[in-house]
Amino acid sequence: MPITKTEQFRAKEIRLSRWAKALAHPARVAILRTLAKRNACVCGEIVEVLPIAQATVSQHLKELKEAGLVKGTIEGPSSCYCLDNEAITEMAGDLNVLFDELAGGCAEASCSTKGKSK
Amino acid sequence: MPITKTEQFRAKEIRLSRWAKALAHPARVAILRTLAKRNACVCGEIVEVLPIAQATVSQHLKELKEAGLVKGTIEGPSSCYCLDNEAITEMAGDLNVLFDELAGGCAEASCSTKGKSK
C-alpha cells in the first residue's frame, strides 16, 4: 500500500474490513474459539493449543485487543484474556448487515443479457 | 510468514480466515456492495466508483473470484461480474456459526477471580 488509500473509502466499508481483518488469520480465529470454550484463559494455555511460538501468539492477541474483540487483564505473573461480548455482537451485527445487502445480488441471467453498458 | 504455518491449523479455522481475508479490504467490500446494488456490472463501472486505479480494481476482483464470492464472464470487449449467491450464503453461514460459538464467551468476572492457572 504505497500511500494507503484506505481513508478514501466509506467509513462503513473501512469498519467492515477491519472486523474482517481481525478474523483473517487462522491463529486469531483459533484464539477466539479457545477463549470462548474456556470462558477465559491465560496466554500460556493458548500457546499450548496453537502450533506457533509464544511471541507470535502474543502478537496475535495484541491485534485482537486492538480490534476490540478481546480484553486482557493482568493476573499476578500471568495475564487473563477474555472475549469482549459487546464487540463480538457488534461485529456479528455489522457483518450480517453486509450479508443482507449482498443476498440475492445476482440474477444469474443479468450477465449474458447485457451487451452494452455505460 | 516465514514457513507458512497455516496448514497446521484446523480446517475450520482456515476456512473461516479465508472468508474473512476476502472481506479484509475496504475496496473488496465496496466492490461486493456495488455488485449487489447493480445486480451485475462491468469492471469499468466499479473503477469509476472506487478511488483506486483500474489495475488495482482488477486485482481485487481476481481475489474475490479466487475466494469464490464473485463470478466473471466475458461480454464482448468488456467483462461482466456478478456475485455468487451460493458462496455468499455459505460464507454468511460459516461466519454465523463462529459468532454463535463466540457468543456469551466471557463471564466478565472469570478473569479477576482466577489467581492460579496451569
Next chain:
DNA sequence: TATCTTTATCGTAAAGATACGATAAAGGAA
C-alpha cells in the same frame, strides 16, 4: 486492415503481516 475501447496481466515498489529468538519486565516462590 487500422484503430479504439475495455480489461487482464506484467513488472515493480513500498508497506504490512507473520514468525521467531532473545530479552526485558514484573509478580511469585524459595
Next chain:
DNA sequence: TTCCTTTATCGTATCTTTACGATAAAGATA
C-alpha cells in the same frame, strides 16, 4: 534478595498485500 515463571516487546528476516504504470489481449468499430 535471588531465582523462577509468565508474558510483552524488540529486532529481524521473509513473505504477502497493495498499488500503479505500462503493456498485452481481444473484441468492436470505422
